[in-house]
Amino acid sequence: DGGITQSPKYLFRKEGQNVTLSCEQNLNHDAMYWYRQDPGQGLRLIYYSQIVNDFQKGDIAEGYSVSREKKESFPLTVTSAQKNPTAFYLCACGGPYGYTFGSGTRLTVV
Amino acid sequence: QKEVEQDPGPLSVPEGAIVSLNCTYSNSAFQYFMWYRQYSRKGPELLMYTYSSGNKEDGRFTAQVDKSSKYISLFIRDSQPSDSATYLCAMSPLLNTGGFKTIFGAGTRLFVKA
Numbered sequence: 001d002g003g004i005t006q007s008p009k010y011l012f013r014k015e016g017q018n019v020t021l022s023c024e025q026n027l028n029h030d031a032m033y034w035y036r037q038d039p040g041q042g043l044r045l046i047y048y049s050q051i052v053n054d055f056q057k058g059d060i061a062e063g064y065s066v067s068r069e070k071k072e073s074f075p076l077t078v079t080s081a082q083k084n085p086t087a088f089y090l091c092a093c094g095g096p097y098g099y100t101f102g103s104g105t106r107l108t109v110v
Numbered sequence: 111q112k113e114v115e116q117d118p119g120p121l122s123v124p125e126g127a128i129v130s131l132n133c134t135y136s137n138s139a140f141q142y143f144m145w146y147r148q149y150s151r152k153g154p155e156l157l158m159y160t161y162s163s164g165n166k167e168d169g170r171f172t173a174q175v176d177k178s179s180k181y182i183s184l185f186i187r188d189s190q191p192s193d194s195a196t197y198l199c200a201m202s203p204l205l206n207t208g209g210f211k212t213i214f215g216a217g218t219r220l221f222v223k224a
Contacts, residue, residue, distance in 0.1 A: 006153075035214075040118060040216065041216060042116075042198065042214050042215060042216035042217055043154075043198070043214040045211065048211070058211075088151075090153050090154070092153075096141075096142040096202035096203075096204075096212065097142055097144075097159050097161070097202075098142075098144050098156040098159045099154075099156065099212070100156070101146075101153030101154050101155070102153050103152055103153050104151070104152065104153050106151070
């Protein structure tokens with residue numbers, strides 16, 4: 001079945017630690033996105049990539065980094081510079097006519 | 111002013127009611143309009159997609175776009191408890207050399223009581 005897979009489902013980060021969230025898709029989409037969702041704030045765009053080896057910052061890129069070495073994969077690293085990383089992270093792929101989202105990763109700072 | 115405004119609710123209705131969910135927007139460049147449904151602790155799923163103005167129907171769901179008023183709506187007929195979720199509107203401008211960026215509303219929480 002075609003789809004988009006995020007892992008892990010839950011992730012705990014210690015202070016000062018970098019963590020990487022995985023996103024893999026087999027829908028053959030060129031464009032992939034990372035969003036952060038906080039209660040009452042909707043979806044905020046962190047980074048997006050419209051082609052392999054290219055990506056752009058979204059509205060809240062500070063403290064995050066990404067890579068796009070393969071069409072299928074778009075991992076997100078939450079660095080220690082992100083001061084408030086506790087949130088629900090969503091990866092998506094698709095076009096202006098609609099996205100397919102993954103099931104999300106809930107990141108908690110401990 | 112946010113580009114997309116959506117009442118967060120919660121909206122509580124009895125089973126079988128007609129539900130009306132709405133969003134307003136300020137950017138006249140938006141041409142693609144979407145509605146997503148998100149269950150708790152899950153990723154959003156695309157419900158409806160409309161290009162430019164007009165209506166689109168899919169089963170119990172009808173999406174309307176009024177570009178002159180910058181207003182979009184999602185109607186759910188014969189609402190069911192399984193429709194209880196958060197509904198997000200989203201919209202995108204036409205493609206340009208800089209790509210595009212879909213803007214999401216904050217979502218409306220809907221509860222359908224049995």
